[in-house]
Amino acid sequence: xxxxxxxxxxxxxxxxxxxxxxxxxxxxxxxxxxxxxxxxxxxxxxxxxxxxxxxxxxxxxxxxxxxxxxxxxxxxxxxxxxxxxxxxxxxxxxxxxxxxxxxxxxxxxxxxxxxxxxxxxxxxxxxxxxxxxxxxxxxxxxxxxxxxxxxxxxxxxxxxxxxxxxxxxxxxxxxxxxxxxxxxxxxxxxxxxxxxxxxxxxxxxxxxxxxxxxxxxxxxxxxxxxxxxxxxxxxxxxxxxxxxxxxxxxxxxxxxxxxx
Amino acid sequence: xxxxxxxxxxxxxxxxxxxxxxxxxxxxxxxxxxxxxxxxxxxxxxxxxxxxxxxxxxxxxxxxxxxxxxxxxxxxxxxxxxxxxxxxxxxxxxxxxxxxxxxxxxxxxxxxxxxxxxxxxxxxxxxxxxxxxxxxxxxxxxxxxxxxxxxxxxxxxxxxxxxxxxxxxxxxxxxxxxxxxxxxxxxxxxxxxxxxxxxxxxxxxxxxxxxxxxxxxxxxxxxxxxxxxxxxxxxxxxxxxxxxxxxxxxxxxxxxxxxxxxxxxxxxxxxxxxxxxxxxxxxxxxxxxxxxxxxxxxxxxxxxxxxxxxxxx
Ligand SMILES: [Zn+2]
Numbered sequence: 001x002x003x004x005x006x007x008x009x010x011x012x013x014x015x016x017x018x019x020x021x022x023x024x025x026x027x028x029x030x031x032x033x034x035x036x037x038x039x040x041x042x043x044x045x046x047x048x049x050x051x052x053x054x055x056x057x058x059x060x061x062x063x064x065x066x067x068x069x070x071x072x073x074x075x076x077x078x079x080x081x082x083x084x085x086x087x088x089x090x091x092x093x094x095x096x097x098x099x100x101x102x103x104x105x106x107x108x109x110x111x112x113x114x115x116x117x118x119x120x121x122x123x124x125x126x127x128x129x130x131x132x133x134x135x136x137x138x139x140x141x142x143x144x145x146x147x148x149x150x151x152x153x154x155x156x157x158x159x160x161x162x163x164x165x166x167x168x169x170x171x172x173x174x175x176x177x178x179x180x181x182x183x184x185x186x187x188x189x190x191x192x193x194x195x196x197x198x199x200x201x202x203x204x205x206x207x208x209x210x211x212x213x214x215x216x217x218x219x220x221x222x223x224x225x226x227x228x229x230x231x232x233x234x235x236x237x238x239x240x241x242x243x244x245x246x247x248x249x250x251x252x253x254x255x256x257x258x259x260x
Numbered sequence: 261x262x263x264x265x266x267x268x269x270x271x272x273x274x275x276x277x278x279x280x281x282x283x284x285x286x287x288x289x290x291x292x293x294x295x296x297x298x299x300x301x302x303x304x305x306x307x308x309x310x311x312x313x314x315x316x317x318x319x320x321x322x323x324x325x326x327x328x329x330x331x332x333x334x335x336x337x338x339x340x341x342x343x344x345x346x347x348x349x350x351x352x353x354x355x356x357x358x359x360x361x362x363x364x365x366x367x368x369x370x371x372x373x374x375x376x377x378x379x380x381x382x383x384x385x386x387x388x389x390x391x392x393x394x395x396x397x398x399x400x401x402x403x404x405x406x407x408x409x410x411x412x413x414x415x416x417x418x419x420x421x422x423x424x425x426x427x428x429x430x431x432x433x434x435x436x437x438x439x440x441x442x443x444x445x446x447x448x449x450x451x452x453x454x455x456x457x458x459x460x461x462x463x464x465x466x467x468x469x470x471x472x473x474x475x476x477x478x479x480x481x482x483x484x485x486x487x488x489x490x491x492x493x494x495x496x497x498x499x500x501x502x503x504x505x506x507x508x509x510x511x512x513x514x515x516x517x518x519x520x521x522x523x524x525x526x527x528x529x530x531x532x533x534x535x536x537x538x539x540x541x542x543x544x545x546x547x548x549x550x551x552x553x554x555x556x557x558x559x560x561x562x563x564x565x566x567x568x569x570x571x572x573x
Contacts, residue, residue, distance in 0.1 A: 177565075224562070
């Protein structure tokens with residue numbers, strides 16, 4: 001808790017100095033967090049074409065019940081030609097949660113993340129024409145989720161379960177859901193180095209890449225995702241391949257189940 | 261470690277509070293209501309913790325002992341414990357003779373501080389859990405209740421109560437060591453009146469809470485409580501129950517919750533989507549809904565979907 005408090009304090013104190021570095025496009029932040037300019041420059045690379053856009057839906061509970069597992073649903077299906085979705089928080093020792101490149105999937109993703117304190121959460125959506133559209137919501141939290149050690153270490157068998165995937169496809173609704181067993185250690189807890197999945201790539205049976213998720217430290221322990229496809233074009237089988245920062249390979253195949 | 265207590269102290273010193281905060285100090289209005297001969301109940305609001313209710317959401321029971329009143333569950337803060345003490349001395353000048361904590365949730369034991377010199381009884385595991393989790397509960401309670409919590413320190417039970425026939429300050433009880441709402445849930449049957457005090461194994465017209473729940477164990481415990489056939493039941497939250505409705509309502513809600521979450525997992529839903537579920541009329545009217553349903557999704561869904569979804573590698 002101390003480390004996280006200091007880290008966020010450092011960001012807050014740095015605020016006024018950073019504000020001098022005005023972004024190319026200055027927006028009026030609907031959540032008035034005081035941090036958005038900074039992330040617009042540092043996280044998104046200070047784009048020339050960017051706006052807040054109500055069509056980007058970011059849904060989450062008003063208050064985080066479990067700081068280790070805050071559910072979020074990002075929906076950018078109102079936009080065409082989405083290249084990538086950057087999900088981030090304004091306040092937290094590590095703001096970037098993940099980047100989703102939907103490819104052949106719909107620009108919509110369900111995820112969970114570790115929250116450190118009350119914060120705005122944003123989905124910054126870049127289209128093929130290099131325009132950024134940003135949506136968000138506010139989540140209240142008691143905090144501490146980012147700086148505590150992974151809960152997996154309380155049990156003895158976490159190493160055996162590493163990379164184990166539960167999941168399947170739902171052909172009728174065009175859904176894929178997967179849960180990957182991994183500690184997702186942020187490196188912020190004393191004496192525990194960063195240990196996270198770097199990427200999860202989805203492809204069809206011919207090896208054609210469908211979509212990819214680039215994960216960062218704040219993604220929850222045992223990452224859980226729902227991905228969405230057009231039911232008419234969703235393949236009957238999807239391969240998942242990924243790697244963590246220690247070189248462990250992650251592999252699975254999602255198939256439609258019996259029901260639904 | 262900078263705690264929320266320290267942070268609050270800092271705020272109080274540096275921010276000019278509105279005048280009415282000083283004009284009207286926060287106070288609990290606790291009214292013991294006689295429910296059976298020699299037994300009173302203080303009924304909590306059927307709500308979630310808020311700055312408005314000050315955390316006075318729990319039921320406390322008072323039973324006449326030989327040397328004072330036996331207090332079952334001590335409320336959410338030091339200030340609450342002090343208000344209890346004042347109310348209790350109006351019933352019996354000698355005050356509290358012993359305290360029992362039904363389980364380790366903060367609204368049931370954070371008033372202990374005021375009675376630290378008395379025997380404070382609980383199941384052994386409840387004591388261990390209160391010691392292990394008291395500080396993190398405390399941080400959260402300061403966040404939720406602010407100044408109502410001023411000066412509150414978690415004080416764990418000091419005496420282990422083993423299940424079986426027990427005598428507390430000259431009064432006979434059957435102590436049942438159950439689980440499901442938490443890992444250790446105590447229910448008490450008062451020998452003289454047959455009153456069943458369930459702790460949070462039973463709720464009435466207030467949504468059950470699940471932060472440490474094991475739904476299957478909870479159902480087993482409810483079956484055991486139904487089998488007692490008690491003439492009156494004092495649930496952890498909600499009004500006194502003379503028909504057994506608290507047990508059936510809690511059972512039905514937990515069954516619905518389990519079925520709803522299982523079905524959602526079978527359909528590949530994420531937590532946020534489940535929160536769109538419209539509660540059935542019989543549960544929508546419970547106190548603290550839909551917030552408790554949302555909280556339960558967070559508590560329970562990960563475990564349920566892990567069991568439901570097939571292995572993919
Ligand atoms: Zn409880």
